[in-house]
Amino acid sequence: MNEEIEFILDSSKEQMEHGIEHLQKEFRNIRAGKASANMLGGVMVDYYGSQTPLSQVANVNTPDGRTITVQPWEKQMIPEIEKGILLANLGFNPMNNGENIIINVPMLTEERRRELSKIAKAAAEHAKVSIRNARKDANNEIKKTDISDDEKKISEAEVQTLTDTYIKKVDELYAVKDVDIMKV
Structure with missing residues (x-):
C-alpha cells in the first residue's frame, strides 16, 4: 500500500x-446514581489565587454508594472547596463538619x-x-x-x-x- x-x-x-x-x-x-469520586473530576477550586483541580487540594472518597467525602489537605480550604463544588453546577449540596465536606448523592x-x-x-x-x-x-x-x-x-x-x-x-x-x- x-x-x-x-x-x-x-x-x-x-x-x-x-x-x-x-x-x-x-x-x-454522567452519573448513574452511584456515588463516584469521578463525579467531582471537573471541579476547580480557587487555591491561593489560581484555579486548581479538586484532586490536587483534597482527598475524594466514596465510603458508600450514596456518599462522597472530600477531605482537604488544609482546613482553611473548606469554604473554597464548597464554593467550587457549587460553581461546578453538579446538582450537589455540600455540607461541612469542620473537618471535611460530605456530599449525599440523591437517588435519581x-x-x-x-x-x-x-x-x-x-x-x-x-x-x-x-x-x-x-x-x-x-x-x-x-x-x-x-x-x-x-x-x-x-x-x-x-x-x-x-x-x-x-x-x-x-x-x-x-x-x-x-x-x-x-x-x-
Whole structure:
C-alpha cells in the first residue's frame, strides 16, 4: 500500500480514536446514581489565587454508594472547596463538619434518568459526527493523492470500514451507558 495512503488511514484512525476517548470521558461525567469520586473530576477550586483541580487540594472518597467525602489537605480550604463544588453546577449540596465536606448523592428519579439518557445519546451522536468528519477528511485527502482511481476506491472502502467499526463502538458504549443509567 502507498505510504501516503497508510498515513491518511492512520491519521483518520487516530482522529476516530480521539472521538471514542472523548465519549468515554463524557460518559464518566454522567452519573448513574452511584456515588463516584469521578463525579467531582471537573471541579476547580480557587487555591491561593489560581484555579486548581479538586484532586490536587483534597482527598475524594466514596465510603458508600450514596456518599462522597472530600477531605482537604488544609482546613482553611473548606469554604473554597464548597464554593467550587457549587460553581461546578453538579446538582450537589455540600455540607461541612469542620473537618471535611460530605456530599449525599440523591437517588435519581425516573424523569432524571430519562434526561440523563438523552444527554448520553446526544454525546454518542456527537462522537459519531466527529468520526464521520474524520472519514470526510480522509476521503478528501485520498482524492488529492496521485494514485489510480481503483486504488482510491479501495482506500475509500478501507476508510468506510474503519468508520463503521468506530460507529459500532459508539453504539455499544451508548447501549452499556443507557442500561447503567436506567437501572434502578
